[in-house]
Amino acid sequence: MTLGAAQQIKADYQRALHLAQAGRHREAAAILDALILKVPTAPEFPYKRAQLAAQLGDAQAWCRLIDKAYTLRPTEPAIIDEAIKAHTSAGTSDRVIELMTAKIALDPASVRPQADKALYLQQIGNFDASEKLFRKLLKKHPNDAELYRMFAATIRFKPNDPLIGAMRRLAKHPKLSPQGKLHINFALAKAMEDTKHHDKVFPHLHRANKAQAALWPDNATARVAEWTAVVDAQKDLSPMAEAAPSEPGLIFVTGLPRSGTTLVEQIIASHSDVLAGGEIAAALRAAYSTFGSGADMTELAKAPASKFQAFTSQLHRAYATANTANTPYLTDKSIMAFLIYKVLHSTLPNARFIIVHRDPRDIAVSIYKNHFTGGTHRYANDLAAIADVIKQFRQIVSHWRATLPDRFVEIRYEDLVQNPVEGSRSLITAAGLDWQDQCLDFHKADGTVKTLSLHQVRQPIYQSSAQAWRRYETDLQPFFDAWGDTPWD
Secondary structure (H helix, E strand, O other): OOHHHHHHHHHHHHHHHHHHHOOOHHHHHHHHHHHHHHOOOOOHHHHHHHHHHHHOOOHHHHHHHHHHHHHHOOOOHHHHHHHHHHHHHHOOHHHHHHHHHHHHHHOOOOHHHHHHHHHHHHHOOOHHHHHHHHHHHHHHOOOOHHHHHHHHOOOOOOOOOHHHHHHHHHHOOOOOOHHHHHHHHHHHHHHHHHOOOHHHHHHHHHHHHHHHHHHOOOOHHHHHHHHHHHHHHOOOOOOOOOOOOOOOEEEEEEOOOOOOHHHHHHHHHOOOOEEEOOOOOHHHHHHHHHHOOHHHOOOHHHOOHHHHHHHHHHHHHHHHHHOOOOOOEEEEOOHHHHHHHHHHHHHOOOOEEEEEEOOHHHHHHHHHOOOOOOOOOHHHHOHHHHHHHHHHHHHHHHHHHHHOOOOEEEEEHHHHHHOHHHHHHHHHHHOOOOOOHHHHHHHHOOOOOOOOOHHHHOOOOOOOOOOHHHHHOOOOHHHHHHHOOOOOO
């Protein structure tokens, strides 16, 4: 290759990167396609092109191109990570395991890649292999508090499990970091609950949540202002006459964390025409990037048509990528999507909206005892804040109930678990689908489940989680004080 040709290739590549950064993805993709043909041995071209394929909603090209980049440079961590993302999205679990194993081989001493593999094994339902790998890691790294917390979420401890003693010793370590205190106390709370030592659960939860609150403090005022502003920005917004039905049709399943949205999504997704998208999180992100974030969101009724076109284009790309099975319908259980139901209703004429309600006391217990990704759901560290969030959520749902004319359905978790057959039939009807008997066997379905509730997803509907709050009634007093005389239903 001549010097001039090499310089031209470099210039073309830089131009493609600039176009991609500017959001001109198709133009960037065309340049990269030409570069792949000119220099078929350069891994950076198919790597970048694969990322663009994901943004353009071409799931097959995403996998094909990143596999090409991986073949050219199999020791590049960034390429392996992108390949894991692509094949996880595509549901090709054997390939994901192969890639994760290759990443581990690059740095066998690193804990995180092995823990990620253990978690993925759990997500695809291979619980035995997951537990075996976790226990092997903990034997090598007995002072890794986060590893205990990750493992605790994947199993049910037995009273004689030696790891409980190991966790207790680590919890008393004088040099344990704030993050370590957070992780080990969440793990011990789970172990105490599993082994029926209910009086010891909340003392560990208080320590865990106190440590987490210090790392990621909550700002209730900012949260209330954000949610209120976003809902107000959608006032007087009417359905778009030019709005076209999306492909796939979207079924939004939302509710507060730990309210039963995973159960609802899995029942719906057991239908042959539906794929479970999980927490795609595209809708609110697209709304914020198009119309302004939080309190800065513009008045949508006055927004130009071009803004709505940009919004729906971004949504269509995201959902096309997520719909790896090319089913007619796709679920999205992104929790915060409930904030923008009006704009989704206005721009997606074939979308369905299902709100899941659950006893606030059970929601409070479940939120408080579960670890969320750092910086998310910051209110979860305080029982009074949890009460306030549940009340604001219900106020917003009440607003949508009064303003959205159709396609909006509310269900109660307790009704569903008490009468699974009738509840499941009503749920499938609410999703706009015809009944299939396999919807009662959702727990037997294959597929990856990324949720704190994945153990429950692999079981038939059960009622033991209803009114679980009664075990901790005394511990919940701060929640009751903040709730006041607001009705439970």
